[in-house]
Amino acid sequence: MDKQSSNTLSRIMTYAEKECQARSLRLTPVRRRVLEMLVKHKHPVSAYQLLDELVEEGHKPAPPTIYRALDFLLEQGFIHRLATQNNFVACTHLGTLHMGVFLVCKRCKKTVELLGDSIRETLVDQADQNEFSLEEALVEVNCLCQPCQSQQERDQP
Amino acid sequence: MDKQSSNTLSRIMTYAEKECQARSLRLTPVRRRVLEMLVKHKHPVSAYQLLDELVEEGHKPAPPTIYRALDFLLEQGFIHRLATQNNFVACTHLGTLHMGVFLVCKRCKKTVELLGDSIRETLVDQADQNEFSLEEALVEVNCLCQPCQSQQERDQP
DNA sequence: ATATCCTATGTTATAAAATAACATCTGGGG
DNA sequence: CCCCAGATGTTATTTTATAACATAGGATAT
Numbered sequence: 001m002d003k004q005s006s007n008t009l010s011r012i013m014t015y016a017e018k019e020c021q022a023r024s025l026r027l028t029p030v031r032r033r034v035l036e037m038l039v040k041h042k043h044p045v046s047a048y049q050l051l052d053e054l055v056e057e058g059h060k061p062a063p064p065t066i067y068r069a070l071d072f073l074l075e076q077g078f079i080h081r082l083a084t085q086n087n088f089v090a091c092t093h094l095g096t097l098h099m100g101v102f103l104v105c106k107r108c109k110k111t112v113e114l115l116g117d118s119i120r121e122t123l124v125d126q127a128d129q130n131e132f133s134l135e136e137a138l139v140e141v142n143c144l145c146q147p148c149q150s151q152q153e154r155d156q157p
Numbered sequence: 158m159d160k161q162s163s164n165t166l167s168r169i170m171t172y173a174e175k176e177c178q179a180r181s182l183r184l185t186p187v188r189r190r191v192l193e194m195l196v197k198h199k200h201p202v203s204a205y206q207l208l209d210e211l212v213e214e215g216h217k218p219a220p221p222t223i224y225r226a227l228d229f230l231l232e233q234g235f236i237h238r239l240a241t242q243n244n245f246v247a248c249t250h251l252g253t254l255h256m257g258v259f260l261v262c263k264r265c266k267k268t269v270e271l272l273g274d275s276i277r278e279t280l281v282d283q284a285d286q287n288e289f290s291l292e293e294a295l296v297e298v299n300c301l302c303q304p305c306q307s308q309q310e311r312d313q314p
Numbered sequence: 315a316t317a318t319c320c321t322a323t324g325t326t327a328t329a330a331a332a333t334a335a336c337a338t339c340t341g342g343g344g
Numbered sequence: 345c346c347c348c349a350g351a352t353g354t355t356a357t358t359t360t361a362t363a364a365c366a367t368a369g370g371a372t373a374t
Contacts, residue, residue: 026370028322048359062325067361072322083240084295086331086360101280103289112287118279123258123298130269132260132300138241139296141280143289183341185351204331219354224332229351243331243360 009039015094016078025076030061034069035090038079043109044087080113084140089113099123101139107148166196172251173235182233187218191226192247195236200266201244237270241297246270256280258296264305 016035020027027035037050047066054061070088073079079090080100089102092113101116119139127134144152173192177184184192194207204223211218227245230236236247237257246259249270258273273296284291301309 026322030323046360061323063361064325064363065323068323083297101283103284103287103291105289106292112289114283114287119276119296122275122279123296126258126271127260127298127300130260130271131303132262132269132298133306135263135299135301137296137298139276139280139294140240141284141289141294142292143284144292146288149290183351187352218352220332221334221354222352225352 009036012039012078012090012094016076019076019078023076025072030065031069031072033059034066035073035078038073038088038090041089044082044085044089044104044111046087050088081138082111082140083138084142085109099137099139101141103141103143105145105148106142107144107152110145110148166193169196169235169247169251173233176233176235180233182229187222188226188229190216191223192230192235195230195245195247198246201239201242201246201261201268203244207245238295239268239297240295241299242266256294256296258298260298260300262302262305263299264301264309267302267305 013032013036016032017027033054034050037053038045047063047070050070051061051063051066054066070079070081074081074088077091078094079088080102081088082102082104085104089111093115096115099116099120101114101119103112103114105111116139120137123137124134170189170193173189174184190211191207194210195202204220204227207227208218208220208223211223227236227238231238231245234248235251236245237259238245239259239261242261246268250272253272256273256277258271258276260269260271262268276296277294280294281291
């Protein structure tokens with residue numbers, strides 16, 4: 001891993017630790033390990049992928065252990081869930097109030113998380129008009145990233 | 158069923174038939190039946206609920222049959238999939254170019270589909286800035302509808 | 315210190331959602 | 345009529361997620 005992502009990783013872990021302390025919650029070894037793994041991955045990963053990685057490390061947790069850790073991290077806003085992919089991904093806007101808006105390349109799965117402020121405004125508005133109160137939202141956008149667009153053109157000219 | 162929804166049902170089925178004809182595709186009995194069931198339901202329903210209903214009717218299809226029908230209906234844009242709920246719902250804006258934007262009451266599951274034009278514009282914009290080309294998007298908004306807000310207040314004052 | 319309680323984790327089993335792989339049917343074009 | 349592509353049937357399996365109950369471990373009060 002390069003210096004940049006290493007910095008990012010440690011900064012995120014420090015942030016998570018402080019947040020947990022502030023909220024009187026425990027960032028236990030399993031939770032910490034799962035968060036670390038998610039931060040290190042470039043792409044969203046599934047619960048069972050995480051499970052397999054832990055098994056390789058010697059730990060042998062069962063599915064509920066992973067799902068409980070994921071639930072915790074979701075609740076604290078440290079990670080997001082991409083429902084169309086059955087995947088989880090570390091939040092890249094920790095500490096910033098935002099809505100989960102994701103561009104996902106449907107070919108290589110490269111994922112970019114946006115802040116989605118203007119979308120949030122629109123949604124609050126439209127929810128209001130329909131007498132719904134917005135609680136939380138998930139926006140998943142199936143895309144092609146630039147390299148995959150080029151590749152696609154080469155594949156099917 | 159009241160006259161209004163009956164009209165809606167038959168109008169939708171007629172629309173689907175014409176569209177299939179125009180595209181040289183077959184709205185087979187299974188596909189037709191699944192679409193009918195989805196239109197009749199007020200809330201999004203799961204593939205296995207649909208399966209159970211067909212079993213009750215005497216038909217005894219296996220999961221692949223339902224999923225193939227659902228895939229067909231999704232491709233034709235007659236229905237949408239709500240990924241966070243593992244549910245499917247009939248499109249309420251047939252014939253209108255739109256993006257799937259859903260307000261879903263997290264208590265009673267009442268669901269409203271919006272056209273989402275302004276959100277689409279925003280997303281195209283932001284995808285562009287990130288060198289992604291938008292293909293399709295899913296926006297699911299967890300909400301509380303007005304009656305459920307009131308109920309919630311009564312439950313937990 | 316230790317009893318107690320709450321939270322987290324371990325463990326086993328199972329439910330729920332989706333798909334793979336292959337067989338069979340069917341209906342429209344030659 | 346025959347053929348073939350597309351649709352459905354069938355069986356088995358994979359993938360994702362949770363239920364239910366047992367155990368451990370850390371903070372708090374006494």
